[in-house]
Amino acid sequence: MVSPGKIGYCLVCVGIIVYGIWDYLSNFEQNKCLMTYMFEMPEYIQLPLGKRLKENYPRYRLFIYGEGQYARKLESKRKVPVNGVPVLFIPGNAGSYRQARSLASVAHRRANDKRFSFHFNYFTIDFNEELSALYGGMLQSQTEFVHECVKKILSLYESNKPTSVVLVGHSMGGMIARALFTLPEFDQNSVNTIITQATPHQAPVISLDRMIATYYSRVNNYWRTHSNTTLKHVTVVSTGGGYRDVLVRNELTSLRGIADPDLSISTSTMSVPNAWVSTDHLCAVWCKQMVMLTKRAMFDIIDPATLQVTINTNERMNVFKHHFLSNPGTKKIPEYWRDEILLYEEIPWVVKKEKTWEFAKKRVLEDYYYAVPMDLEDVNSFVAISNVDLQDWICICKIERNEERCKTCKSLSQKGKIIPPFDSYRKIIHIDYKDYPEMTHVVLIITSGPNQVRTGLNQVRTGPNQVEVMGDSYNKDYRHLSYKLPSVPDILMTYPESVTKGVSVLTLYNDSLFYNLQLKGLDSVLRAYTAKLVPKHCTSNKDLHEGNMMSLHVPWSQEDVYSFSRLNEIGNLSIKLQSLASPVEDNNESVELRIYKDPTCSYQLKIIASPTESLGQFIRFYGKLFPSFMLAIVLMGLVFQLHQIRRERKCPDIIEAIASFGAPFKILPVVVIFRFILNNESFEGLITRFGLPQEDGRELTKSGLYSATLPLMLYIISLGVVNVHCYLLIMALNIISKVAAVLFGWIPSLLFTFCEKIKVILLILAILTSCILCGSLGIIISYICFVLQLARLCHLARVLKHRNDTTKFNLGVTILLIYLWVVALSFPASISWAKNMRYTFILPDDSNKLMSVLSVLSISCLVVLDNPISARESYLYVAPAVYVVNVLLLLYGMVSLYRIVYAVTSVLLGLAVTRMVYYFKHGQHIDIGQDKSD
Template sequence: MVSPWKIGYCVVCVGIIVYGIWDYLSNFQKNKCLMTYMFEMPEYIQIPLGKRLKEKYPRYRLFIYGEGQYARKLESNRKVPVNGVPVLFIPGNAGSYRQARSLASVAHRRANDKRYSFHFNYYTIDFNEELSALFGGMLQSQTEFVHECVKKILSLYEYNKPSSVVLVGHSMGGMIARALFTLPEFEQSFVNTIITQATPHQAPVISLDRMIATYYNSVNNYWRTHSNTTLKHVTVISTGGGFRDVLVRNELTSLRGITDPDLSISTSTMSVPNAWVSTDHLCAVWCKQMVMLTKRAMFDIIDPATLQVTINTDERMNVFKHHFLSNPGTKKIPDYWKVEIQLYEEIPWVVKKEKTWEFAKKRVAEDYYYAVPMDQEGVNSFVAISNVDLQDWICICKLERNEERCKTCKSLSQKGKIIPTFDSYRKIIHIDYKDYPEMTHVVLIITAAPTQVEVMGDSYNKDYRHLSYKLPSVPDIVMTYPESVTKGVSVLTLYNDSLFYNLQLKGLDSVLRAYTAQLVPKHCTSKKDLHEGNMMSLHVPWSQEDVYSFSRVNEIGNLSIKLQSLASPMEDTNESVELRIYIDPTCSYQLKIIAAPTESLGQFIRFYGGLFPSFMLAILLMGLVFQLHQIRRERKCADIIEAISSFGAPYKILPVVVIFRFILNNESFEALITSFGLPQEDSRELTKSGLYSAALPLMLYIISLGVVNVHCYLLIMALHIFSKVAAVLFRWIPSLLFTFFEKIKVLLLTLAILTSCILCGSLGIIISYICFVIQLARLCHLTRVSNNGNIATKFNFGVTILLIFLWVVVLSFPASISWAKNLRYTFILLDDSNKLMSVLSVLSISCLIVLDNPISARESYLYLAPGVYVVNVLLLLYGMVSVYRIIYAVTSVLLGLAVTRIIYYLKNGQHIDIEQEKSD
């Protein structure tokens, strides 16, 4: 009888996972991306690559994009008449060459409409929609094919011959773009600009394949080593999709520590000026806001003298910073900023002595200069918001004695920053008076306009607006439950005559902490028809991942307070996350901080979900160790649930792991390990990202323990149901035919071995797994009709092996999909890094199916059980992040079990007596 406490514990653990997955997959802002539309039919014209490349890469193709008359012109000529700027789109995991349409179409339309003297030629690659993020065997061939495409593209030009190709990579396509430079024969001057969309640069999303891990190490190590030498001419832009991208979290898209920060930009689409949207993984290629600003940036990096991409890296970086990081409020990057602005006497000079003021009109008939004195008592800072469509809209001046107004002023417009909403071109600027001790006035320039104009200013003292707040900790939330997660804590009352507040959030030092900031309007002194609305922004000082929330005047504003990445070590440990609030100065508000436990669970799944497989398998292996000891001592075997209850406690494995982890991370031992070429243990990777803590393994183990219990129970129930259904369906079969079925089983196992050796290792694993399931279903039926303890032992032990072997099936399954997708090209899966492990797994499981009596070799379990325990320790040290090593652990355990049985049967000259088993 299972205790209620254990049932409750399992329900809680499964609930944590289920609620976390639900929040992770659903709790984000709705898709605010606009669609990109076309006015002519898109066409993809294949470019012939020659017989050699066609034979070497039969699965891949190269296309050039066209539409309308341009496409017909391309098709009517055998030799492609290209004379524009070449851009190559590289699709990612399961990506299509047609994903280049949005960027290519907008570029084509913009060049025609604006009548530029140049245009872009968009090329796109068909990778047969291969699963490059799950199976690393094709990454090298894809990289080499892109190299051939770059050379082919440059050879197509006769006039205005370009020297480089712009690479745009989506998802894994971005990694392939960077991997080009690792090829020995690649001419590195062929590429000087790389734009990546939702590309996991730091590490694979999940390392299911050793070749993926090797590929990443090779590419990233090359870029770290050569960023300031052979790669100093290359600029790289990386954008992550924010919270909507549930496939690639934003932290992985960062180029931190990989590229030269002076030659690269890493940001989130949620932070990109005039976009401010979160994009899912596929939306990244067609989201209009991102497509438009990407194309503006690409048009701006063209050198008007050569009509090709400028070779000046500083110019390219200035353009990309303008469009992707800090746009001061201009649609196009200015050719220059005025140092000094002439102030005309005929324009009215309006002195605003009020500390907070607003200018709002539906249309403005004449120009104004609004002058704000800087010598007001108790004031040391100024903030202004303006939507005036003017490049130079704010300046600072020194009013001379006996003068009524300034004649010139120093421009500060380039220090402004555009803020939501989309296409409103509202700009904001913060001015610290101590930086300009000789100046007397801030001047805001308002020009005549037929559209609505709103300008607001606020002179304030930093001591009263720059505040600090310590976020409630977990004990605080528990103590004040349920108010902490329903009504929240009232942090601050924002009174009238205030435009801006800055709140430093202390304690937001973990990705697991999540809250909601709620801005509640209370009272307005006047009706606000012209006010744009309120804005909150979460500023993370160690990354370009600011998050914005916009709400109308009378609406409640909500902003999620949680991290997309955690820098470690931080550049400045005194820096804190800041909540910046911009409100209507004629209204009062209440700011609340509400604990968000479900979002914390979503963060837990987002950052740590990929670590669960190793802990779940470790618990199963602990159960196997108990069963091996029990069989050796008592000649019987408890079921896996009882075995885990008896020997699966965390204190029986984690302290040993902690000791070995301490030893491996010791400097002297680390040097010794490195000298032997052994890898570092996996917690080091988590530590670099700031994600590791001493309590993390225990937390993952405890949750996995409950989940594994439920998993085991469900699998056993499924086997019972399957065996009952099979017994009803096949009860008409004569008993003599079971001998024939046993021979078929041997044939299937032989087929699995041959398949894994010749065609695809994963395919053989699947066949042998099916055979194992059928055998266990038959044993399950025999346990119901017979009281034979030997059969019960076989079944219980077989269930454990099935659960362990299931992880090999799951982790190798992408390889079988890749094999199936490429059947029309080849029957053999090439570059299968798990081929040896697959063959050994199939051989081992075949032996365990045929030699299915675990009691026979029980004497050898005295040595095998400690061996499994050691494998388990190594698994938790080296397989936590590197999930592909799970296959090595499982294969070694299965191989050990198979070898012990083979040795026993060879030594004793015994064989399986099928008829005797049937009589039992």
């Protein structure tokens, strides 16, 4: 009987997984993306590719996008008339060519409405919605087809002939865009701009087969080694979706360590200026905020002389930085910034000697210069927020002796930064007085409302009617604070207040606009908190203010997170990391919580521990590591079962076996020792020399995700989950056997013998299918046969209570649990096979065919030769071999999940070979349909 303590332990482990998955899949902001609308019907005109390409790539097609009159024009011509800027959209995993609509439609409408002298021709590829992220056998053919499409697109142009194509890749489409450069016949100059959306550049989201891992390794190694040669003309932009993208976490979309940082940009849609939204994996292609700024950037990189993408990489990078990283408040990148601004005498000069002040009016009838003295007592910094829609809105100057005001000033507007909410025109700037020792005043320019006369600066205000300008002169010692976040013991000691009322409270008083809180101790992705900004008392008219903003600034990545709240609302901001790839030189930098509040209001800042978000982070970063640990625990149970069969001629059930031999100290110390040896410098050189793979812990270490306690934590949680899994599987087999006994109990035994022969026929079919058509399909057929075999054994063990039947059943359950991982990991390949049946009955590039055939053969042998006691003497050698495979699994299969198939296949093959050797050695006759006993 299972003890209550063990039941509680198992439920806790399952609860950790369930709550973590729930938080991961649901605990994020609502979708704030606006829709992109159309005024005419979209049409996709298929382009002829020629007989050769049709034969080589029958599954793929190339389209050009059109709508309305433009589409009629494209369809009416025998040869497609194109004379614009070519853009090729590459869909990703299970992606559709129709996903190009949003970008293409906005580009078409903008070119028509703004009457540009150029336009964009959008091409898009149909990959038959293949699962390229789950089955790597499609990636190389997709890459080669894109290469042919690039050549085809450039050949269509007769006038204004371009030399390059802009590539826009969603998901795996971004990897394919970068993989083009690894093709030996690819013209490197035919692509100079790549924009990727939610593309996992760093590594596959999940490595289900060897071909995906090989593809990534080849592409990323090429980009690392050729960034200053064949890739020095290519600029790349990569955006991740933030918390809402539960398929590709933001860390994987970074180009850090892959592309030249001077030629690449990696950011999150949550950080992109004038977007500030988290996008799910599909929303990335249609989110209006991102579509609009992406198109603005693409329009801005066009050279007016050639009407094609500029070949100047610095110009392209400046445009991309403006739109994707740090926008000072202008939609279009300015042609130049004024060094000096002329200040007109007729505009009033208003000196603001208060340290904190505001200017808020619904309508401004005249222009002002608000001058802030820099010599205020105990002040060394200044922060300002303004929604005045001018390119030059703030400057700094020196009042000469015997003068009352400045005549000119030096513009600082380019150092400003646009802030939420969306389309509010709000900009912020921080000025450190020590950088300008000769200056005396900061000048903020306030203009009259829209549709009125031009200001003295010869600029027209087009922003919101309501004008809001705030300034705050302060001493950094009082506003730049440091706070050490509470650790897990601190949270437990103050529970439940730590997760309800907050682990810390900071009062933000009136007469302050800005606070900067350095968060010490946020050094793990598992630590999660929530910042709450609670309003207490306000003395001003709330209708004149936009609201408050909090931002989480991560200094080692472009992943700042923003939260905006109205004055009467409680502001909430999640404090957790999207990545931990901070290099050594960044170790002294801390994450910062920046707060911009109404200076006429007081607030309480609460930082609350968030255990559920910590569990969500755990699943986000470590969820894919569980399969190898869960399998390792089952294999430890198998080792014990084999020893018991050899010694006592009986097999305990898997739950008992795991309880006896599944303790973490029986395998993890061995794994740790081998990991230490493999990471030793001398062995590392030997491994490199022989071309052997690095153990998976190194990849986690590079990402900052590995710790000494990680394997133990994963093992302990997996242990509880596996126990529940085993119990549910045994219960399911019992139910199936009982239902089958009721439904088919009347069938004569002779017919049962015939069914047993049918089972063998199905196994032969599985072997032939895995050899010829698709390895994964054969695995599924053999798995079904094995489940039926176990259901029958369950019935025999329950009714006849024969010890041999019980042994067969108990060992069979363990084998079923092991084989289940092969089925799960190879299942995407069977889906790819089904999707391509109308083109070919044979799965292209089936990299796991050999392992699949060996697995099916092994299972077939174990089904037919179903007496495990017969070969018990050989378990003296098989059991240690399984243990060695288990150690290798935890070394090389944590991240590279496709190696799980190798581990399981080797175990099944070992069991099958021992039984075959026994039967052939003793010359026993295999009688199908009868129960064989020792």
